[in-house]
Amino acid sequence: MGPATLPDLEEVLARLHVVGIPLRTRFRRTTVREVALLEGPTGWGEFGPFPEYGPQEASRWLGAAIEAAWGSSAPSLRAEVPVNATVPAVAAADVLPVLARFDGCTTAKVKVAEPGQRLRDDVERVAAVRRHLGRDARIRVDANGGWSLAQARDAVAALAPFDLEYVEQPCADVEDLARLRVALAGAGLDVRVAADESIRRAEDPLRVARLEAADVVVVKVAPLGGVARALQVVADCGLPAVVSSALDTSIGIAAGVRLAAALPDLPFACGLGTVELFTGDVVADSLVAHDGVIDVARAVGVAATPDLLDRWRVDPERERWWRERTTAAHGVLTAGTA
Template sequence: MRLRRFSLPLVTPLRTARAELRRREGVAIALGGTDWTPPDAAGAEPPPAATDDAASPATVGVGEATPLPGWTESFPACVAALRDARDARDARHARGDRGARDARDALAALDPSETPAARHGLALAIADARSRAVGEPLAATLADEVGLPAPSASVPVNATIGDGSPEETARAAARAVDEGYRCLKLKVGARGVDADVDRLRAVRRRIGSDVTLRADANGGWDRSTARRALRGLEALDVAVVEQPLPAADLAGLAALCGTAAVDVAVDESLVEHGLRAVLDAGAADVAVLKPMALGGPDLAAEAARRARAAGVEPIVTTTIDAAIARTAAVHVAATIPDVGACGLATGQLLADDLATDPCPIDDGRIAVPAGPGLAGNAFDDVV
């Protein structure tokens, strides 16, 4: 198992609830042939070790762990967890425990509730290796594992429009529509409700009625403000309001559901409470799933299945990840039948990346890479 730390600058600083982000720090993970034994049923064999460098066996799977403050463990905790999992596996192997040869043993040591980003990185590398071993895209393997139909060949994505005056917001929305986006998510909550309604009214006038609008309040309203906002946004045919109340207020979110023709989506609440608590409380019409914060593409695909079974629509977004994890999120989204527009158009926020993005956006959609695993061997030189 090989680990490589990286740090990627953002195009512009991004303010979160916890800090101002200027860079995204993470760990790229590679599994070699000696880290991975494919399932016996597949009848596949791991590739031989590289002959030019015996210390670096041929890559069979890649992953990415990019923690985000407020959503996952810290970067130092992520690095420590991955190193501990690797070193414990190597120590058992050195003592002659042949069962410790496989990276899946190391995965068991990573708790998704404590170190979700670390688990995401290793779980993704394992999933990539398994999909490559059977010669199919990661989305197909994930769908089969959680009992979903064959994945889609492409997924729709939304553009995100930041805060600004009505005129600035309308111009940005028009540019996104010209680029082919059919769903726009607008940031709200930093201004008063009336000012935000004016902004969305200006957007609706500029782009017409055929484009789906969503709003993201990032937990910025109280209950009475949220009710008033939903009434104003309903008149503008806004489809979804994301996290209208603080993450802790599941009862308030449940009370909002069904009060207007605007669906209530939860994002931060999923991290704070978990999907089961959100579903039990009836606190969402839409669940925003971040694979990095949930602990891996496998857990995200399973969460999507559970949400849909409970009558809650799942959509997938990133945590401003690098290319490896963004590609994995595309595969997760593809496992969801008739998935709505997902928040996967985030690569443009990075000034640099780990590799060329194999998932470009074309006319508001991303084609799912058709090669085996994540994207064939597109990321093998990263680690």
């Protein structure tokens, strides 16, 4: 599983397509999602590190794209993957139209701790999700490390009455995640803590398990360097895993589905519904959930449509920027320091 050798930079650049697709709602301070797509001999890969990521971090994303486009797939252990709805930090009144885009999903991940908003906004948003999905639905919240330890304690206490499945990356520091787990247990709050950034953006993702800082790990193919590496991280952590995406098109989602299909255990719905947040896609038959699941077979052989690549192609200046970025990331992979 994975590419035997790193393709030459010239070959990578020759197979590169850069697109920018507007989002329906501002997400992660982003209104247009730009990614570079690679058309390789064995499939398509997506290279979409966020703009603030340097070459070292971006190189793992390029490695994942190369694995998808030049490598082989892991064996599938299941035929379908359950998917959660994703609710950006919208007003409570706008929750229902967002949920309506996710066909049959009975789990929702709700963004909280948005800069410029208050805890009251988070409570109202989560309350609206619970009201619309009903009491049997599963709700998880994602703070993207936006709370201090004290703020996280207060926020989880305020949100716990909505029966949270878990709170994702409430604090930025691994040590604070560990302290929060202890504090929640001491307060009698039975809410799991999940680690995301502490896994995908860490030099040592296994530190979360060693410090007992999380009950759940969130894994994403691209930031971890590919499906093979993500599978190894999950195995080494020894914790239940949720597969998520990084605001991906259907090309990136396909890699996430392949990872979820290859995991020995999949106890939670996966965050693989980000295509629903876009106004368009690069695949004619978008890889989105139907009746709450994505069929794994649909993730095999997913390919970009030429007309859609042309429609969403970025301007020449942005194309040059992405090619320079790809070159820098490829240099890190060539040096073997990723």
